[in-house]
Amino acid sequence: MGEESGDRVYYVISDLHIGGDEQLEEVEFLDELLDFLARLAETDENAELVINGDAFGLWEFTKVDGLGKFEVLVDTYPELFEQLHRTGANIDITLLPGNHDHELAAYDEYVERFAEYNVDLVQGQSLTRVVGDQVVHFEHGHQHDPNNAIEAWGDPNATPLGYYYNTLVTSRAGQLSDRGRYNWLKDVQAVTPTERMPVWLLSKYFYREMNPVLRYALVPFLLLFNISAVLAVVAGLDILGIWSTPVTVATTFLAQFGPAGTAVWFLLAANVAITGILLLVAIPLYFLRRDVRQTINRFGIFETGLTVDAEAPYKGAAEEIFAEEPQTSIYCYGHTHRPTMQAVDGGLMVNTGTWLKRLHRRDGIIGILPPVFYPSYQLSAVRIAQAPDGVAVEYEPIQKPSPSPEELTLTERLLTLGRKPDTDLPDRAVVAGEETVETVEAE
16 A cells, blocks of 8 residues: 555554464453454544554464464454454555564465455555555564664565564463462563663562561661661761760660660661661672673673663654655654654654553662552554644554552552552644754643
8 A cells, every 4th residue: 555645544553462372362452452343344534443553462372373373363363354354345444564473564465364354454564654645654563773774675584683572481471470469470561761661570479479467577678778787887886986976875875765665676676787787788789780790791792782772772763864864744653552742853753652451660769679660551542633733643542450459569659659650642833844853742
């Protein structure tokens, strides 16, 4: 399908990640997606739906190969494919592969199978559409992520680093998730960037899987760790006879409260003793760690690490496209799961976010408790259409209730009290020309 007429309205979604082994089969937003598609099936707009990559989690299937994955998808989600067929009878639906469903570009048979459900599968890595007198460039965005870039696009044997991560880690998480105290491991797909995985696993172990008695015994120590570290230094000065005033004052003050003061004194003493030992051990470990890191850096082992800047590669890609193709003024991508809109030289870059759950890291205010990953939904469709003053780009929120409180333990809820994430979507923007982007705040 080539460029469409300039008066068409475009709805864009991405990163649905539908499908995968065992627990990854669950699609928590399926009802909302069906409702959205049903609305488009009844619209009288001259509209097109662009699914901008990672509609399906084909990398997360490890027990079936090739076109067999399509059959599993149809059998598992018959209502979805039936609704795609009905919606596609009213408006055009264009599906662009991402990295997780790269196989859609590797087998021509997929084009025919999706056509049966009125979905036009474009096997390239990008496409363009005309809106008014301007051009919108669509691509998933994995091309600018060194861990997921696929040089041999369309090669069924293409396996970037991200492929191994998802086949070995994500799919395995789907197979094991229901063994936990709560079915949480399947949320591994929502952990972005992937280098947060070890911290997320530590967090879920501590707040979910750790024996409750052990956890509640550790909480006071971890909460008081920073205070205990200071007290350990003060206690050391007292033992050395350098400065005893703080210890004398604290002992006298707590003695005024009788048994309660004594209990607090013993609690602090235990924390100080443990913290003091940890601090003594930490000193040689710090120097050892620093020496090891310096040695590793000399050999350049981590020069191509896993950490990927969330915005810079896409800003550069957008500016390059705008410079090479002056009529193109909107760069629409996904992949990073962050719904963002940013004016750059030559136009506007728009990220379509994800329909997966989002996990917002909340570090402890005091102590050294593991961070809490607060869940939320930011379901939306980006709408791009001609407006009197240019091309309007706006997020249409898809309402979905917040994740169940059961997903957070009581401890996690207490630690994040008053610290819920801001789930507001970016404001509407109007692109009036190559150099002009006006942001209009939502009412």
